[in-house]
Amino acid sequence: MNRIREVLKNQQFILVLALAVMVAFFSIKNPVFFSIPVFGNILSDWAPVVLMAVGETYVIMSGGIDLSVGSTVGLSGVAAAFVMRSMTTAGQNQNFTILVGTFIAMGVGLLIGLVNAFLITKARMVPFVATLATLGAARGLCIVTTGGGPIGEGPEKAISYSVPWFGPLNTPGIIIIVIVAICGLFMHKAKLGRYTYAIGSNSFAARSAGINVKLHLAKIYVLSGVLSGLAGMYLYIRLGSGSPSSGASGELMAIAAVVIGGASLSGGVGRMSGTVLGSLILTTVTSGLIIIGVAPNWNQVVVAVLIAGAVFIQGFRTWTKD
Amino acid sequence: MSNSTTPLYEVRNIGKQYGSVVALDGVNFKIHAGEVIGLVGDNGAGKSTLVKALSGAHQPSSGEILLEGKPVVWKSPHDALEAGIETLYQDSGLAPDLSVSANVFLGREKVVSGILGKLGFLSQKQMDKEAHEDLERVGIAVPASNRSVSQLSGGQRQAVAIGRAVSWARKVIILDEPTNHLGARQAAEVLQIIKRAKERGLGVVFISHTLPHVLQVTDRIVVLRLGRVVADAPTSTFDAEKLLGTITGLIETK
Ligand SMILES: Nc1ncnc2c1ncn2[C@@H]1O[C@H](COP(=O)(O)OP(=O)(O)O)[C@@H](O)[C@H]1O
Ligand SMILES: [Mg+2]
Numbered sequence: 155m156n157r158i159r160e161v162l163k164n165q166q167f168i169l170v171l172a173l174a175v176m177v178a179f180f181s182i183k184n185p186v187f188f189s190i191p192v193f194g195n196i197l198s199d200w201a202p203v204v205l206m207a208v209g210e211t212y213v214i215m216s217g218g219i220d221l222s223v224g225s226t227v228g229l230s231g232v233a234a235a236f237v238m239r240s241m242t243t244a245g246q247n248q249n250f251t252i253l254v255g256t257f258i259a260m261g262v263g264l265l266i267g268l269v270n271a272f273l274i275t276k277a278r279m280v281p282f283v284a285t286l287a288t289l290g291a292a293r294g295l296c297i298v299t300t301g302g303g304p305i306g307e308g309p310e311k312a313i314s315y316s317v318p319w320f321g322p323l324n325t326p327g328i329i330i331i332v333i334v335a336i337c338g339l340f341m342h343k344a345k346l347g348r349y350t351y352a353i354g355s356n357s358f359a360a361r362s363a364g365i366n367v368k369l370h371l372a373k374i375y376v377l378s379g380v381l382s383g384l385a386g387m388y389l390y391i392r393l394g395s396g397s398p399s400s401g402a403s404g405e406l407m408a409i410a411a412v413v414i415g416g417a418s419l420s421g422g423v424g425r426m427s428g429t430v431l432g433s434l435i436l437t438t439v440t441s442g443l444i445i446i447g448v449a450p451n452w453n454q455v456v457v458a459v460l461i462a463g464a465v466f467i468q469g470f471r472t473w474t475k476d
Numbered sequence: 477m478s479n480s481t482t483p484l485y486e487v488r489n490i491g492k493q494y495g496s497v498v499a500l501d502g503v504n505f506k507i508h509a510g511e512v513i514g515l516v517g518d519n520g521a522g523k524s525t526l527v528k529a530l531s532g533a534h535q536p537s538s539g540e541i542l543l544e545g546k547p548v549v550w551k552s553p554h555d556a557l558e559a560g561i562e563t564l565y566q567d568s569g570l571a572p573d574l575s576v577s578a579n580v581f582l583g584r585e586k587v588v589s590g591i592l593g594k595l596g597f598l599s600q601k602q603m604d605k606e607a608h609e610d611l612e613r614v615g616i617a618v619p620a621s622n623r624s625v626s627q628l629s630g631g632q633r634q635a636v637a638i639g640r641a642v643s644w645a646r647k648v649i650i651l652d653e654p655t656n657h658l659g660a661r662q663a664a665e666v667l668q669i670i671k672r673a674k675e676r677g678l679g680v681v682f683i684s685h686t687l688p689h690v691l692q693v694t695d696r697i698v699v700l701r702l703g704r705v706v707a708d709a710p711t712s713t714f715d716a717e718k719l720l721g722t723i724t725g726l727i728e729t730k
Binding site: 339352363366 | 583
């Protein structure tokens, strides 16, 4: 019993084990799975999910929730696509156009993050409701502005950036890994994360310790928005166009990744490495099921089982605490 | 330097309403440097509400707060902390998921030097070490600095919370029922800590239901009843019976 308890206490160990078992299972079922192109594909699916999930980790650690991340991916990709289309028509340099597009996407994310921050800290809405509103509004704007179809005719070079060159990784993927690492360091080694945990753990204590809780929460929702904006740009580069439906249900993937990573939805408990592994497990399962020929509809069921498993283990850990 | 006739901390005519509930009604009291004030009263008398006004957690509906004779307005606890006023809240001011040292340094973290420090990167080792020393200095048997507070017993948590407040206080320290949930030995330690804080020249506001503790450690006692001050006199003028009578209203004072 003590052994089991010790092992179950190490969330990271369980996650790595789960991932290894999955890779082994899929590879045995279909050897094609164990290859650089397939890993490259998994990492391409993973990159936007982990961006959303990293922002979501900050939000969930603070005791909140951000339901708008998926819609932010959509709207930021669409906005970037419009701008890049005009710039391309005007004959602008392609790399410059892509750079501007990236900043537009991040800017849209920042704006949505600011709206969330305003609704939560100034209008005193609960995060669930505030971000549900921005989820709807952002997705609605995607449809209204595009008429429902993808926005292309941007820089042709964009899609070339999605070609892997460093093993299974492409340039945006490498950049995203660096960003995730930096966000992890800020979470666990800097004031940003310390205050996030403090607020999620006991917001009264945080406030009475002199922390500006509202300002800090605003930063977190803005961070979440900007990271989702980057994910929107990433999907543009991957598809070569901005689709109004991109990032759909992204919030579910992000939240699932955080929960599978061992975080508590009530805040204060969890680690960034858990989120990274959680998102990797999710995208590995999704790709793996397709490769071994399971109907895609099973995907959601498997994700649900993973979440239930994670929550069960978490409950077990709390239960055995004393 | 403030001279001895100017109170260190003073509230004048403080009122606080929660909707239709009048929690504080024209409360006045003063505290001098090196003085321990006992703030007592029945449950619901308004003690915690007064503490929150003194510490900036709430803004009073009316009245004035003066620090060293100058009017001050606390927009948040941050302002009061900056001014040297530390508070231990009754409803625990610790973040259970953080470590002991993270709690001791919460809001006042030490950062590493250079650009990383500007970005807020923490000097964790330094804080672990100093938290340990700070707690020891105020006379608290310290659990390991890097343990999570959720793993501590109620008494240990309380000790950390008191240590945190005492080690940071520069002018005033407010302790809302610090001996609650403590055993006799731990409670005695807390009273020692209060005496040492007084010797350091701090003004101490000590709130407690344990009247012998109040009589033992305070210089003056302020009794609240239903949001009003019904007695404010040197501790030497009270005995246990009179104090209890004043709190319950069996002895009329005004
Ligand atoms: N947040 C609040 N909302 C509404 N009423 C409150 C609140 N806090 C305290 N009160 C009321 O104010 C009065 C004083 O409470 P409190 O200051 O906690 O008393 P004490 O600490 O002396 O027991 C009580 O009647 C209590 O019910
Ligand atoms: Mg109280």
